[in-house]
Amino acid sequence: MLELVDAGLAYGSRQLWSGLSLRVEPGEFVAVLGANGSGKTSLVRAILGLQRLTAGTVTVTDGIGYVPQQRRVNLLTPLRARDVVGQGLDGHRWGLGRSAGRTARIRAALEAVDAAELADHPIGVLSGGEQQRVRVAQALVAGPRLLLCDEPLLSLDLRSQRTVTALVDRRRREAGTAVLFVTHEINPVLPYVDRVLYLAGGRFRIGTVPEVFTSAVLSQLYGVPVEVVTVNDRILVAGIPQAHHE
Numbered sequence: 717m718l719e720l721v722d723a724g725l726a727y728g729s730r731q732l733w734s735g736l737s738l739r740v741e742p743g744e745f746v747a748v749l750g751a752n753g754s755g756k757t758s759l760v761r762a763i764l765g766l767q768r769l770t771a772g773t774v775t776v777t778d779g780i781g782y783v784p785q786q787r788r789v790n791l792l793t794p795l796r797a798r799d800v801v802g803q804g805l806d807g808h809r810w811g812l813g814r815s816a817g818r819t820a821r822i823r824a825a826l827e828a829v830d831a832a833e834l835a836d837h838p839i840g841v842l843s844g845g846e847q848q849r850v851r852v853a854q855a856l857v858a859g860p861r862l863l864l865c866d867e868p869l870l871s872l873d874l875r876s877q878r879t880v881t882a883l884v885d886r887r888r889r890e891a892g893t894a895v896l897f898v899t900h901e902i903n904p905v906l907p908y909v910d911r912v913l914y915l916a917g918g919r920f921r922i923g924t925v926p927e928v929f930t931s932a933v934l935s936q937l938y939g940v941p942v943e944v945v946t947v948n949d950r951i952l953v954a955g956i957p958q959a960h961h962e
């Protein structure tokens with residue numbers, strides 16, 4: 717679905733990461749975490765072909781669904797939520813046109829993110845969280861083989877976070893969609909994650925949650941003492957340098 721081999725990315729003399737090799741299998745859920753500015757969005761852009769790697773290679777399947785990092789939509793945008801979701805079909809399913817099949821797929825995609833009642837609302841008047849759910853529906857409507865999500869949980873309340881994460885999880889289990897999920901917080905995706913790619917300080921670590929979320933590993937990545945504790949099935953991390961917080 718996705719393979720990076722010895723990949724590196726630099727902007728001028730600033731190296732974000734290098735020597736990154738990662739193969740994501742069908743149905744696998746990989747979370748990408750890391751400090752602000754560590755290059756998570758740049759990685760997603762490189763996978764989409766929007767950003768050229770400065771070293772190594774990236775190979776991806778056809779059929780990518782993409783949830784971009786959130787931007788608020790202009791209030792006057794003349795599109796309804798259903799039109800935004802429909803854009804996820806255009807260019808993929810030429811035969812569908814304005815057919816009943818198309819309408820049904822858009823409705824099902826909106827229902828899956830708990831947003832059926834928003835179908836006819838202009839996208840610009842929806843709240844940030846509602847817009848985000850519509851974007852997830854757009855990314856999934858064409859049935860992608862690889863789903864790239866760039867902080868899809870941002871500005872979602874707990875219930876919407878659960879709706880989105882559970883939906884993505886179901887999709888990868890039922891349809892074998894591979895998932896690369898950029899997130900600031902590990903806890904909302906903890907029940908679903910197979911592996912984590914953690915980027916910090918120009919370094920990275922790939923592994924399962926218990927392998928990566930240890931005091932030793934995060935201290936090594938950040939270059940300062942970082943403490944990881946698990947309380948009631950939640951992972952708490954203390955000591956990440958202030959500059960790396962939001």
Ligand SMILES: Nc1ncnc2c1ncn2[C@@H]1O[C@H](COP(=O)(O)OP(=O)(O)OP(=O)(O)O)[C@@H](O)[C@H]1O
Binds near residue numbers: 758
């Ligand atoms: N096109 C570009 N040209 C030069 N520098 C860039 C470009 N795009 C991103 N950068 C820089 O590269 C660094 C990584 O940016 P990126 O958006 O990939 O980080 P991120 O990990 O997604 O951060 P955040 O968690 O804050 O969203 C930042 O310091 C950013 O300023």
